Amino acid sequence: MTVELAIFLGLAVVAVGASIAMLVSRNAVYSALFLVIVLFAIAVLYLLLSAAFIAMVQVAVYAGAIMVLFLFVIMLLGTENVESESRRPWQFAAALVLSYVLIIQFLVVAIVLPGDFGGEFGALVDGFGGPASIGILLFKEYLVPFEVTSLLLLAAMVGAIVLTRRESSR
């Protein structure tokens, strides 16, 4: 067993375990903190896939900004413990069956994939995949999608401000 394989298996166990802990913990703050663990594990997996820039973005944007937003809203609304007995007990069973069917389908597809997908991948050229080359690609070849994404972010920002504005100020 190589070192890479051992790291992958450890990270996979951490990620799946923390995501299941995120589901079963009744306190929303604990759920958010478990999700942070999952995001960090996935960031290290990105490093294994030699996508260092994406890994750093994952830590800064996801584990940093987005999870702080989650924790802020949870604590602002004081809704840590709203999970009580559901009025629809069949919902839990239906969710369990549906996700079980989904993962069986995924496993079948992943295992019977045609060809030798498990192959080696060569080392990347030095500097390839770094922030500089990604930036050049974003601003040259993918300029239009990039600008559309920035418009989307602007719309989301305006929408969030409008939605959370006090009623009396209208």
Add this chain to the structure above:
Amino acid sequence: MVPLSWYLILAAALFAVGIFGVLARRNAIAILMGIELMLNAVNLNLLAFWRYLWSDNLTGVVFVIMVLAVAAAEVAVGLALIISIYRRRSTVVAEEIDLLKW
């Protein structure tokens, strides 16, 4: 070397856990967390496919950056909606927000 299918199986497991959270949790904030988990599983798939099959160009990485931006926008609007709903109805339990139901 880790086979590609292992990455796919891990992403599938994370996606299934996320969709279970979306379907089974009652707290609207926890439902958003499940959506985040599903988006991360998709990102993991994208990067694994990029690295194993198309690592001669950076298209996969650009794709993941777009997904990250869309996820950030989605969380901002979703949490703003939850705050707005809480102001009006004093609840974030998904099945009590039934104003639009017949």
